[in-house]
Amino acid sequence: MESSSSLLPNRVAVLGPGLLGGSILLAARARLPGVALAVWSHDPAERAEVQRRALADGVHAELSAAVRDADLVILCTPVGVMAKLAGELAPHLAAGAVVTDVGSVKTPVVRALTPLFLDAATGHSRFVGGHPMAGRELAGLGAARDDLFAHAVCLLTPEADTAPVAVARVGAFWQALGVARVETLAAAEHDETVALVSHLPHLLAAALLETVAGARTDALARSGPGLRDVTRPAAGASELWTEILSLNRTAVTSALRAFSAQLARLRPCLEPGGEPALADFLRDAAARRRELPAPTK
């Protein structure tokens, strides 16, 4: 059994320094000062910002240059381009290097990327699907924070043929970045989980805003902090979210169906005489909310 510090990387490549990639850079700088950081971005302005803020030791427009020396490569791009990028970087990867990602949907990513990093000798893949359960409604490097992952649970979704040492190394890296907990689960289970706790809330937030605007446009400007909190996810980038929701459509549709069943349970509670049932429903929900992980701050 390797010790946790020997599991830590020496040279990390972050591909796509947006909100998550940028936060990884910031957290790694703060908590893993000895680790060399390389960045790849297709966007000259993003590369310039990484350089200007000295967020990495090397900033590259060439994928091969960014990953060549890395022992841990982290894909932080939109999920839709990961398979293409992975195919391009695979030939340039150092022996023993581990690859992971931070995408919000795991089944399609894991299915496409696991075979790309198969080690012929061992039959094991060096790719580990990952997803830190953290984020903000703001996107881009400018919104990155060194404490974005504090209190977050990081979910890893290894397959049967994923190298155990790769899982251990990705887990150790996230622990070192300060997450509250690393858990492994099957990609399908991950996708069901995020359909419920992230994708469904996103749809509800959007549907709520459309409901208010459709019923009384003036109500939006008169709303209080409640509507603001509840609709925060809907401020996210619509292109990214269209991709995420579509890639996870089966689990999302089933979560939406389960939600409609709960609304159907609620309706009679609002009729005269339904107060005790309504109070039970609300009390139950309040108790459930106390089971949620603590906020970042």
Place this chain on the structure above:
Amino acid sequence: MESSSSLLPNRVAVLGPGLLGGSILLAARARLPGVALAVWSHDPAERAEVQRRALADGVHAELSAAVRDADLVILCTPVGVMAKLAGELAPHLAAGAVVTDVGSVKTPVVRALTPLFLDAATGHSRFVGGHPMAGRELAGLGAARDDLFAHAVCLLTPEADTAPVAVARVGAFWQALGVARVETLAAAEHDETVALVSHLPHLLAAALLETVAGARTDALARSGPGLRDVTRPAAGASELWTEILSLNRTAVTSALRAFSAQLARLRPCLEPGGEPALADFLRDAAARRRELPAPTK
């Protein structure tokens, strides 16, 4: 036309120093230092806390003693007890004193209280329904903040027979406490508005938590900040909310129906080929969210 400063009260009585009543006391202390503050509470522990923290000049267990010298009386109790309290305090009110409240539902409050404060000479009532669109998921005096109303819109719901000067005085008071804006609208319009921007979100938050717990209990502990934000209203006191939602059942039921219609619009967007429609839906919602008032901080 009286100037705004002559509209301001000299002696305010706050009945029920919980989250809202306590925040009024704190904001008044900070922004209206010359104004005398009296408090009534039925709860000895609450009275002791007001005394200990010196939040008011007088703390009373007797309603008559609290309101006798006041020129502005603010009911900050649960909506269900307001009519009873108002009936008890009316005989003790000074001539010309104005009465208002902060309840989340206005039609039943305004209907019950307006006639209790009718001035026989003028035919005008000195009661003005009010509702600052501010709050927290925490209840009680301990959660009160002097900046709770900063950036909030305060809604007033005068009736045809409400004294215009009473409306002006209540509005001037809220302006002085630092709200972003005071608006008047009909009680029924207010109740439709809060059904959409506050009561519906509360139900959705509760239904979302029940959905997640029902589908995968383990998902709650794995959730990120999104679920926490979206479900914040569901942490509210279930008894208070049962009362509020039941008192506003007509508007809430109709808001719920409108929401279900939006979900029905969303469902085909999740099917293969629905991406452009989904992107439109999400883009629209993101634009709506930008119309919301700025956060308190």
